[in-house]
Amino acid sequence: MLDRPGPTGGPAKTGGIWLFIVRRILQGLLVLVLVSIVVFAATQALPGDPARAILGRGATPASLAALREQLHLNRPVVEQYVTWAVGLIHGDAGRSFAAQEPVSKLLGDRVINTAFLLLCSGLISIPLSILIGSYAALWRDRPFDVATSLITLVFAALPEFVVGVALVVLFSTTVFHILPAITLIPPGGRPWEQPVAIILPTLTLVLAVTPYVVRIMRASMLEVLESDYVEMARLKGLPERLVLRRHALPNALGPTFQVIAINLAYLAGGVIVVEYIFNYAGIGGALRDAVANRDIPVVQALAMAIASLYVVLNLLADIATILVTPRLRTRL
């Protein structure tokens, strides 16, 4: 999360925002290196032997030995790690055991599909939750606020698969028949060519994320609205709209960005469930399939992709927080 470059209170004049960004990127890379070690170690510990999983009933000692040789499973673990990590740096995530083709070919379209789903969900849920949270704070204890609290509590308590299935029942199979129950993306096609088909998965993810952000935005906004500087601005006679836009909102957004980042990163995991429900051809289905098949290169590539997303989102959240918070900005 947010770490402050200078010692608290001290005049840390070290080069401003750019240096901060460079430092955070380096830290992010360090995190990814550590993650890669953990991912590699964890996939080594997956129950089951990939060679056996691939050969299944046809496994004989000879064919097992031959396959282990082919998959480099009999090399020292450190050597396997180095080979893999060097490959990753060069953009080569190895070959899928199950599909017998490069991981990049297997996952390329799926990564794009999932990224698009996350992007749509983020673009809708972020502004929506900031708006709802702010208004709930402004109209504290009024009907809008009470209703928002109730509804967000309910949706925060419901797991995605319940929401997803309920949406399917409501809009596709039972009550209305107006939206597709699953998302069919033809091979080579793109999700944005099927706008109607991605409504339900997007909506499910939006409903999963929005409640948390709304609640933190509301709390944050309430705190700001009661602060001295907002009171001062009002006393100076500034129009309420200006008070909110110039003084209240930016300060309330700081903590909210952190929550948004965590939630979006969480989405990268939650999307697995949602993709399952809607048969959406994204990384979720690939990850599940890869774990079942002990397709280690695919599991590793996906784990690294999701970890990278975490790092990038946190970086963006930190930068955004700095930018909207004058106190932090001036401290750089």
Next chain:
Amino acid sequence: MADTPVERPGDLSATSLTRRRLLINAGVFAGGVMLAGPLAACGGSSTATSGGTPKRGGNFRLGVTGGGAGDIIDGQKIVTKPDQARLVAGFETLLEYDKNYKLQTTGLAESVTQEASDKWVIRLKQGITFHNGKTLGADDVIYSLRRISDPKQGLFGTAGLASIDPNKIDKVDDRTVRLNLKQADSTIGDQLGQYYNGIVPVGYTRAGEQIGTGPYKVKSFTKGQQSVHERNSSYWRSGLPYFDTVTIIDFPDVAAQVNALRGGQIDAMTDVPAAQITVVTGQSGLAILEGQGADWRPLCMAIDMPPFDNNDVRQAFRLIVDRNAMLQQVFSGHGRVANDLYSPFDPAYDSSLPQRHQDIAQAKSLLKKAGKENLTVDLHTTDGAAGMVDSANIFANQAKAAGVTVNVHNDPNYYGDAYLKLAFSVDFWGTRNYLPQVANGSIPTAPYNECHWPPKDSNYISLYQQALAETDAGKRADIIHQMQKLEYEQGGYIIPMFNNLVDAYSTKVAGFNQGSKATLNLDSFGHGYRNIWFA
């Protein structure tokens, strides 16, 4: 065998064909059996029972359970269930099984004749072309059979066609091939009707272009997602098929599959779970297609390992099972109770042997006689096929009544070093007739003989060899009955039940003509999607 590694091959729910029947029904000559001509009339578009006159056009969308990065298209092998649906769209076999599980000459061969117990002659129909326009000839058949016989290819048909000598397949003329076998084998016709023994052109490889003789050719294929197959406009069965395209979609999750059918995004689906059947029948415009299957998940007792080296223990365990209860619990009753014998579709299946029922008192007394009261055994299983783990757990529960403690081990590494060396384990098999199944699982040379059958002092193997060499179907059935009796009285398999194949489709689709005996889902996928159309 045809069972696959990781996923359960298609075999599982599918497969098989009718073997022996054909030989029996098709006329028996002094020295040989002939499958030929007159039957040919019933192939092709025979089906249509509903929906009126067939119409051309449309994109048929099929949802198939399972699939993933392991998906392949190959005219002679499958790995996942969707592979099966894709294979039958593009590839065809020399002989075909009809809806009563009888072998027919409705496939690529005009006749398949057993000249002598170890000689078979295949005669191709005229005017059949591959997707690339090349005419189907003897060389393609020779190449296809040699490919199946090559153990390095890892194909399903290898064990079943083991008696073929790949170096002694003669080309008699452009349409005729003679097989000179390594040993007498009356089951060759059966094998040639197995859906996974498809005929491919000379030079065919899995990595190359997917060229077969089937009604649809592959247009696109993305592993784990979907494939699109387009109409073969020069298909040899004139007028067929009806759809412009067939789209086959993988569904890892059955709930999504049912939703897609109900929401109208697919036109048919395989493998409706029992709990969802009423959901499907409750919606107008949808229908269930259900047929008896012959896949089986045996509990296997190794007859040479304690405590199962004592036949009283084996028979006691067979009496412990409440087959009806297990069928209800595992498949919600969609299936039928079995009698510890496989191959129920085989005309030589001996249904006169008395049905075994649960008899705890008798089981206890047999265990007491064997000196094995309060027995504790380990039962190994894995998630290899639907029902394998459930069957083990239910058996463990039922065994308590007989004072037997069964510890169930669910092992992801099951098909590895320990497989076939366990005293008590669960396995799975697809549909096969009796003799081909014996070749796969019940003799010492079989690749998957879990029970280590037969006993050393038994005449089972000599009976098996007599049966293979016997060209008279009636006499062969007598020999098979003797073999089944041995397995019934002393065997190591506990076979509690056979499950049905339960599929669903939109009633917009016409032409399904499911017989009582189902080998592949959805009336063998509408026979490669050639007999079904949008009404």
